[in-house]
Amino acid sequence: MTVIADVETNLDRTRFFINGEWVDPIGSETHHALEAATGDALGTASLGTDADIDRAVKAAREALDHGPWGRTTADERAALMHKFADALEKRADATATLVSRENGMPITLSGPFNGAAPAGLLRMYAEQVRAMDLEEVRPSALGSTIVRREPVGVVGAIAPWNYPQVLAMMKIAPALAAGCTVVLKPSPETALDSYVMGDAAQEAGLPPGVLNIVLADRGAGASLVSHPLVDKIAFTGSTETGRIIGAECGRLIRRMTLELGGKSAAIFLEDGDIDTFLGGIGAASFMNNSQTCTTQSRILAPRSRYDEVVDALAGWTDSQTIGNPLDPATTIGPMASEKHLGRVLGFIDVAKNSNARLVSGGGRPTDQDRGWFVQPTVFADVDNDDRLAREEVFGPVMAVIPFDDDADAVRIANDSNYGLGGSVWSADEERALGVARQVRTGTIGLNYYSLDLGAPFGGMKDSGVGRELGPEAINPYLEYKSIYAGADRLRG
Structure with missing residues (x-):
């Protein structure tokens, strides 16, 4: 265990963050993380099974449909997101150092991207949803129509190893702002740092099931993509894997955002x-x-x-x-x-x-x-x-x-x-x-x-589908509902 900036970071992560608690894995497979600069042992992390993913998705579904998160206002979600950002900021130096040890990122880059940016994104989308009109009344031929923006539902967020903290938060922050719940599947290549988010979520008081974290390989990751209780997949990674995920989401008629490869x-x-x-x-x-x-x-x-x-x-x-x-x-x-x-x-x-x-x-x-x-x-x-x-x-x-x-x-x-x-x-x-x-x-x-970070980011052609970042990034986590109502709504 190392202590940096008065925050403890345990380099062995053998439990998963599900339903607001650290729980033992169902399986026994582990991943041994090595330090990129030396090849020395860095830590051990458990790898999830389909059953672990199922537990996490069901917790997210429960928090959305029956827990307090599904009934929160935009202001209430924003307040919790700011607390989440505060908790991540306390851990920023330790997190940036850990990521650099995991994937070789120069510390001068890791500080801004893995330390500061995740908290900044939480705050940005917290304030955006506070300013957003989630209901709008429009005149119609027979009276009025209430146009509602509702959360898309349970989000499966699959993050890569190259910028693990910020790329995960580019999915988590707009999803939470919209009122969604999230199951995060980090990459085994950066097996250790993602659990800092679980520690911070606990400290911030996020309700159980709102954010769940299960490290898994591609096999268990596939079960997240195809799980019947998941409403949207947000993926960053290779075009090859993106094609597989896109095909499965298309088969299931499931919302997706894919940020894929490039040859710029x-x-x-x-x-x-x-x-x-x-x-x-x-x-x-x-x-x-x-x-x-x-x-x-x-x-x-x-x-x-x-x-x-x-x-x-x-x-x-x-x-x-x-x-x-x-x-x-x-x-x-x-x-x-x-x-x-x-x-x-x-x-x-x-x-x-x-x-x-x-x-x-x-x-x-x-x-x-x-x-x-x-x-x-x-x-x-x-x-x-x-x-x-x-x-x-x-x-x-x-x-x-x-x-x-x-x-x-x-x-x-x-x-x-x-x-x-x-x-x-x-x-x-x-x-x-x-x-x-x-x-x-x-x-x-x-x-x-x-x-x-304030402008939309994403690709054309084989580089992906959809956009992250900027004010546009919250839209993929919202569904539109039209309620046909009477003319009295307009006068109100």
Whole structure:
């Protein structure tokens, strides 16, 4: 057990948070978490079975249909959400550190995303629902119609390992604001940190069953997707898994939000400023060791400045500090697991055996003999049809692709199954904006890329269905009901 900022965090999590209590698992399977930077044992967590998922869903259903949560007002829910945020804030430093140890995220990034952002999202959606009219009276041909917005019901939230706290809260916060109850299934790759939410929910006084947390693998996770008492699935993860979940939700006619993979393009136009590009490429293409769905791993450069861009990008990667993610000086940490490291190295091998030209990185750093580190790597002369340009690596491996003019850049950027992130780099913002408007993607930045929690986030094409964040994110957790009433309603 470690103690950080006067809050205890138990690194062994062998119980599940169901119906407001810590309960023993029904099965006996466990997951042994390893520290990404060293490979050393970090903690042990129980893995749930279909029966554990069933217990959690039934608790959520009971809290919604018969418990106090289903009868709360927006103000009452908002007040509890603020208490939940306060409890998470007390644990923020410890949580951020734990996530960095689990998945290798540099601590300078983990603090804002895993420490501060979850509490901020709770507060944002608490205030949004307070200001929202959940009933509206409209005139109709025969009198009036009361248009109600009601909670969609029980939400199955499936969160990934790369930004585990904030991506879970991007589902939990709007769901709670809308009046839904939630069953959270975290990823085994970050098996330990999600239970901090259970500790905080208990402290805040969330009613039993409102938030339930069961760690499980894909098998038990599938039972959450298909459970008859679940009304909506909110999933962040791979496109491959998203297809399976989407097919099942379609079969069951079940609401869903899917935030999936990407293969985004950073377009450096002919008039771009190279210093601006180098100042922003870290956030655009290497954030969280490139274990980010919006990673812009296709760098599109004009032929007239192609060598300049390639050399500058190679120099930038060579200058990065690779090391322990808990060191604030580290800019590139390890991959989240040995298995994932193998995947990234596999893509590097594929590119080495293609016509692409390796200009930096290309393997494991020689000064790191422990943990799952890989050098930030740049390949030039990549064809947009190469595997490195088509498939999501989810690691710091960049493909630099030449283009002829702005129209050609747009064509190459759009020649992808994905459409999640992107950026355009130009000294002329209007020119950059004109290019950005033509790229089929859910988000895109002009001379920088940074997620805005107040604006909708999601993808086009194989990058997903629906949107999270911004005021728009609460809508997928609401259902509309029209009540046809008399004319007296209008006068009232």
